[in-house]
Amino acid sequence: xxxxxxxxxxxIAIDGPAGAGKSTIGLGxxxxxxxxxxxxxxxxxxxxxxxxxxxxxxxDEDAVSQLAESLRIEVSPPHVDDGRQYTVRTDGExxxxxIRRADVDAAVSVVSAFPRVRRAxxxxxxxxxxxxxxxxxxxxIGTVVMPDADLKIYLDATVEARAWRxxxxxxxxxxxxxxxxxxxxxxxxxxxxxxxxTSPLRPANDAFIVDCTHMDAEETLAHVIAxxxxxxxxxxxxxxxxxVATGAPEDDA
Ligand code: DC
Numbered sequence: 634x635x636x637x638x639x640x641x642x643x644x645i646a647i648d649g650p651a652g653a654g655k656s657t658i659g660l661g662x663x664x665x666x667x668x669x670x671x672x673x674x675x676x677x678x679x680x681x682x683x684x685x686x687x688x689x690x691x692x693d694e695d696a697v698s699q700l701a702e703s704l705r706i707e708v709s710p711p712h713v714d715d716g717r718q719y720t721v722r723t724d725g726e727x728x729x730x731x732i733r734r735a736d737v738d739a740a741v742s743v744v745s746a747f748p749r750v751r752r753a754x755x756x757x758x759x760x761x762x763x764x765x766x767x768x769x770x771x772x773x774i775g776t777v778v779m780p781d782a783d784l785k786i787y788l789d790a791t792v793e794a795r796a797w798r799x800x801x802x803x804x805x806x807x808x809x810x811x812x813x814x815x816x817x818x819x820x821x822x823x824x825x826x827x828x829x830x831t832s833p834l835r836p837a838n839d840a841f842i843v844d845c846t847h848m849d850a851e852e853t854l855a856h857v858i859a860x861x862x863x864x865x866x867x868x869x870x871x872x873x874x875x876x877v878a879t880g881a882p883e884d885d886a
């Protein structure tokens with residue numbers, strides 16, 4: 634990935650808890666930069682849905698792990714104009730909306746804690762990251778999947794703010810739930826995501842922490858774009874200084 638700190642940013646990791654707005658900000662940033670956007674959460678959701686569809690209990694570690702190792706998960710640009718950010722297929726079936734179901738929400742933290750499931754998903758994610766020009770979103774991107782990412786952002790907000798946003802999203806999608814239920818499930822996912830033994834959710838040491846509790850999506854995106862621009866300017870400055878020091882021509886890559 635990063636072979637020199639002087640080239641413009643090519644790989645961006647965005648991590649953070651559920652409902653912090655990672656996908657909205659990640660997609661907006663990727664569009665702004667002309668980068669590929671990849672939301673790794675869909676892969677864990679796809680495995681969870683496939684287990685439920687096959688009547689495999691989500692806590693059956695062996696069976697779920699075997700399924701994760703054999704399931705063909707494809708994430709591609711949207712093939713239907715129905716508000717989706719991408720199309721997700723498992724073994725050829727379009728599961729883009731089904732992976733957002735409440736039963737998937739309830740079981741995905743259990744499934745994503747299994748080490749063999751994580752190993753299978755991380756291997757695929759690293760292959761995608763290697764191509765560069767990517768904004769990858771998840772829980773362990775800056776710590777495990779792309780530890781050398783050029784820029785790491787940890788997007789955070791209070792659990793109440795995140796639950797409120799998720800509640801409004803569900804309402805807008807016509808699948809309302811009570812705010813109290815959404816808050817309880819968000820708190821439970823926070824506990825599971827941060828306390829699991831393998832790759833728990835935590836900011837990388839070199840991540841920029843962005844607390845968006847009091848920012849809307851537009852403000853958060855503007856903040857993150859400004860962060861990328863500031864980092865790119867610092868990199869260009871460092872490159873110019875090292876070119877002057879060595880007498881080498883500047884690399885405009
Ligand atoms: O971001 P999301 O809500 O779609 O993620 C679904 C679940 O997958 C969430 O409980 C945490 C897990 N996940 C993970 O463990 N590692 C990732 N890189 C992405 C998601």
